[in-house]
Amino acid sequence: MILKERLFTPGPVPLPPEVIKALGQQIIHHRTPEFTRIFLEVREKLQKLLNTERDVLMFASSGTGAMEASIVNFFNENDKVLVINAGKFGERWRDLAKTFGLNVIDYQIEWGKTYNIDKLKEIVENNKDIKGILVQQSETSTATYHDLKPLAEISNSLEDCLLVVDGITSVGVYEVYPEEIGIDILVTGSQKALMLPPGLSILYYSEKAEKRLEKSNLPKYYFSVKAESKKQQKGQTAYTPAINLIIALNESLNLILREGLPKLAKRHALLAKATQEAVKELGLKLLSESPANSATAVFSPEGINADELRKIMQKLGIRVAGGQDHLKGKIIRIAHMGYFDFVDMIEAISVLEVALYKMGYKVELGKGVKKVQEIMIEGV
Amino acid sequence: MILKERLFTPGPVPLPPEVIKALGQQIIHHRTPEFTRIFLEVREKLQKLLNTERDVLMFASSGTGAMEASIVNFFNENDKVLVINAGKFGERWRDLAKTFGLNVIDYQIEWGKTYNIDKLKEIVENNKDIKGILVQQSETSTATYHDLKPLAEISNSLEDCLLVVDGITSVGVYEVYPEEIGIDILVTGSQKALMLPPGLSILYYSEKAEKRLEKSNLPKYYFSVKAESKKQQKGQTAYTPAINLIIALNESLNLILREGLPKLAKRHALLAKATQEAVKELGLKLLSESPANSATAVFSPEGINADELRKIMQKLGIRVAGGQDHLKGKIIRIAHMGYFDFVDMIEAISVLEVALYKMGYKVELGKGVKKVQEIMIEGV
Structure with missing residues (x-):
């Protein structure tokens, strides 16, 4: 049969037909005015998606790449971070942070549950020097939603803490407006609700996060937010971009923004x-x-x-x-x-x-x- | 939404992905050994589909074109034909036959019903000189199946009668083996169970039908079976073929023959x-x-x-x-x-x-x- x-x-x-069509086109060169025009158009649509006028960067990487960028650009060695670890992707935050020498508080939650707000407050009470709260808005391994609003409040109550959100399976599913919610760093990937093949990741960072860029002493080259930001504002990328994915993203963002x-x-x-x-x-x-x-x-x-x-x-x-x-x-x-x-x-x-x-x-x-x-x- | x-x-x-992929390819020129190779491959697969070693022709036309070819190549003016008219496509047989000056017995059947065998025998009894019985195996307008076996028997009982079958929505749905069933002319189109876009039609004719080719005095040029047969046996066509549909047909026939x-x-x-x-x-x-x-x-x-x-x-x-x-x-x-x-x-x-x-x-x-x-x- x-x-x-x-x-x-x-x-x-699944990919929408408009995306498949865009992917099936002949490649164009990226160091051209034509690509720059498309790139800037996509950038603007990403800003609309996130309801922001701030910088939104694209990396030729899977979502994990943008997660790494969130660590290496905005933190320093030994920074204390709190990981809301409620599944496979919570573990990924923990492992990434540890790899780069951060001081991780690993708040382990039974798979299938979300955080307990009292427990969280207790942890924070004893760790006022937390520099970041790392969380998935949607923990894909358990299909669990973590409410960000209380986390943003906690983060804001601390002296210098960033709320770092893996929105890989939430952007394009919910209305994820980082400025409204109080997210400092938001990452997502192409192969989820953005309806593209894998290979493109996206990173938003707040004004507060931006101040960290100069101070961060962790090693970064490919995932350098500073290097990319400088280029991408002008419609180019520091390294070779995922050309056809960006062209296809233009189509999927059209679909998303048309639906509203x-x-x-x-x-x-x-x-x-x-x-x-x-x-x-x-x-x-x-x-x-x-x-x-x-x-x-x-x-x-x-x-x-x-x-x-x-x-x-x-x-x-x-x-x-x-x-x-x-x-x-x-x-x-x-x-x-x-x-x-x-x-x-x-x-x-x-x-x-x-x-x-x-x-x-x-x-x-x-x-x-x-x-x-x-x-x-x-x-x- | x-x-x-x-x-x-x-x-x-709907088109299978293999067909969509084939259709999306760059065009190749048809007067080339490459196209001839593909054309002959498709021809052979069509023969397998119909379980025949006889000539099976392709026309760049919709199914109606091959219906016209069935009339103009195998009949003469004033030939008496019996049309099993049980719907919109039964009417098409009648109108086509009339257009070319055939003498039509229009056996009208209530839409949704098939023929009555006694009624049919009665008609034939009074019209021994019927030269053709024209029928749909599947009348698409009413989604009705007409059993061909009894028609083949009746046709064979007459002195010189061809059973002409519109198999547009039956080839690729049933096992339609013209030689086994006793079909003399069988036509089908690409946009039905062959899972292609419209624009390609297919025509099989029996040995008995072939004998009519020389005698037929109706005007034909584009739909000349003789002209096409001569060319297509060698892997070419008399006029420009529907190149990409033929290439895609190769794919859909692969799917069909693989399923069996x-x-x-x-x-x-x-x-x-x-x-x-x-x-x-x-x-x-x-x-x-x-x-x-x-x-x-x-x-x-x-x-x-x-x-x-x-x-x-x-x-x-x-x-x-x-x-x-x-x-x-x-x-x-x-x-x-x-x-x-x-x-x-x-x-x-x-x-x-x-x-x-x-x-x-x-x-x-x-x-x-x-x-x-x-x-x-x-x-x-």
């Missing part, structure tokens, strides 16, 4: 709700106590291996992600960020139902689908 | 069954008494205009076709030929449910979807 593969992994996510951030955020909230409600309707349990709008992480039922379930779903045409580390074989993760609509979620849920049925789990076919349809009717 | 349009019209149908005709036919039968059963589950009535595996034509419920229903489905991301002529506003047609799988049919049915619900029709959400899921479970 024809096997169509439909991607529901939390990165990469409030509507886009509402769509993601509804698709998330529909997916969460649908899996609950099937008797399944969500991993997260604070589910994100980017993806839904759900436990496979007792006695059913989640990776087996994924394999069967894949044979039926739907590719979802599994769990990492101790969650391997226990959860599946269904993405709904970027180029997704209600019909997509019906696809995913209907195939989840069929796969569970085939594995002997008692499931009423169509029951989860009906939930998505109901929320579709409310929402459209 | 992002609006994804998913095509469920009975032509054009028996499996392909079974898939189409199952998708058709799933769609038919699902709409019946919703309380809707099929138009056809002999439903085809290419598409499903279904009446909208009492008091619901089918074209309004289509518009709402379209707003939800699914484009289906409507009815033609007196069926306008009364039916919708959902295609399932070509690049379709069960998940696709779940998309179409789920959105049909939601659209009906929104129009105030009493529908149990998920009920039709469940039917598709059940047949999916049997079938996969």
